Amino acid sequence: MGRQPCCDKLEVKKGPWTAEEDKKLISFILSNGPCCWRAVPKLAGLRRCGKSCRLRWTNYLRPDLKRGLLNEAEEQLVIDLHASLGNRWSKIAARLPGRTDNEIKNHWNTHIKKKLLNMGIDPVTHQPLRKETETSSATDYLADFVKHLPKVPETNGSDENSCSSDERCDSNLFKNDPLISSLLGDDPDIPQVDVPWEFPSGEQIFDSVSWDDNISSLLDFQGFDCFSDVEMNSSNVLELRHEQ
DNA sequence: AATTGACTCAACCGCTCGCTG
DNA sequence: ACAGCGAGCGGTTGAGTCAAT
Numbered sequence: 001m002g003r004q005p006c007c008d009k010l011e012v013k014k015g016p017w018t019a020e021e022d023k024k025l026i027s028f029i030l031s032n033g034p035c036c037w038r039a040v041p042k043l044a045g046l047r048r049c050g051k052s053c054r055l056r057w058t059n060y061l062r063p064d065l066k067r068g069l070l071n072e073a074e075e076q077l078v079i080d081l082h083a084s085l086g087n088r089w090s091k092i093a094a095r096l097p098g099r100t101d102n103e104i105k106n107h108w109n110t111h112i113k114k115k116l117l118n119m120g121i122d123p124v125t126h127q128p129l130r131k132e133t134e135t136s137s138a139t140d141y142l143a144d145f146v147k148h149l150p151k152v153p154e155t156n157g158s159d160e161n162s163c164s165s166d167e168r169c170d171s172n173l174f175k176n177d178p179l180i181s182s183l184l185g186d187d188p189d190i191p192q193v194d195v196p197w198e199f200p201s202g203e204q205i206f207d208s209v210s211w212d213d214n215i216s217s218l219l220d221f222q223g224f225d226c227f228s229d230v231e232m233n234s235s236n237v238l239e240l241r242h243e244q
Numbered sequence: 245a246a247t248t249g250a251c252t253c254a255a256c257c258g259c260t261c262g263c264t265g
Numbered sequence: 266a267c268a269g270c271g272a273g274c275g276g277t278t279g280a281g282t283c284a285a286t
Contacts, residue, residue: 016254016280038271054272055255090274105275106253248286256278264270 013047017056021046025053026061059102066098070107078104079112083126 017025028044034057037050046053070078074096081092089101089108096104108123116123 014256036271049256051257051272052255058273059254087275101274102254110252246286248284250282250284252280252282254278254280257276258274259276260274261272262270263272265268 012041012049012052014052017060021048022056022061025057029057029061055102059100062100064098065100069111070096070099070104074099075107075112075115078108079116079126082108082112 024044024046025040028040032043034054037054040046040050040053041048044053048056077096078092081095085091087105089105093099093101093104113123116126117129120129121127122129
């Protein structure tokens with residue numbers, strides 16, 4: 001039996017969201033909360049897939065999102081977390097408040113990857129890239145490479161604690177490299193921000209305020225205070241957001 | 245001014261996971 | 266134990282933008 005499509009592909013709209021669609025989605029979420037994404041498009045009057053609505057909300061419209069590029073500290077945290085978690089972007093994003101997995105993934109692919117490569121660090125393994133000039137020949141390079149390979153345990157190779165005290169598996173191998181050693185170390189200063197985002201109920205924050213007030217609140221929350229002098233209504237606010 | 249190539253990032257796709265009956 | 270379903274995740278795509286020529 002084939003899997004049912006998540007939505008009627010013939011009826012749903014694709015591509016960039018319009019201000020009107022954003023308005024409908026925000027309005028719906030503000031009054032109902034982010035639940036049952038499959039039903040959201042129908043209830044909100046959107047010709048979109050529920051999946052698309054969830055993505056739009058979590059990656060763009062959510063009021064607790066930070067804007068702009070990741071700062072130095074965030075970038076370092078991403079590198080650090082990637083070293084231990086790999087490409088588990090949602091896990092990484094959970095440690096960076098206000099950042100989405102998509103945003104971090106994009107930033108990794110466009111900025112951090114290059115940065116690490118320029119620093120001579122393999123963005124996948126987080127270990128120093130080897131330059132040809134450092135070894136006298138390809139044979140030497142291979143021999144050296146094999147020498148530093150971690151021992152593969154005979155049983156259950158996936159066990160991350162399976163490394164013995166053998167120096168080939170020792171995290172001290174690259175301890176002379178400041179970045180690597182910092183990546184390998186357990187930095188107590190790294191915040192363990194692993195709390196789920198709590199959606200403020202309409203009663204708590206948006207009670208007895210109009211749609212336009214809600215939009216202003218959202219923008220205030222996200223640091224759009226530069227527009228405080230502008231008369232805000234739902235249409236011009238969303239136009240502004242789309243201009244970003 | 246026009247063209248081109250590199251870059252960015254919002255959005256989509258397909259898959260997996262976890263819950264429920 | 267199994268199937269069905271919704272939600273979430275990670276990889277990929279492509280339109281828009283911008284700098285270089």
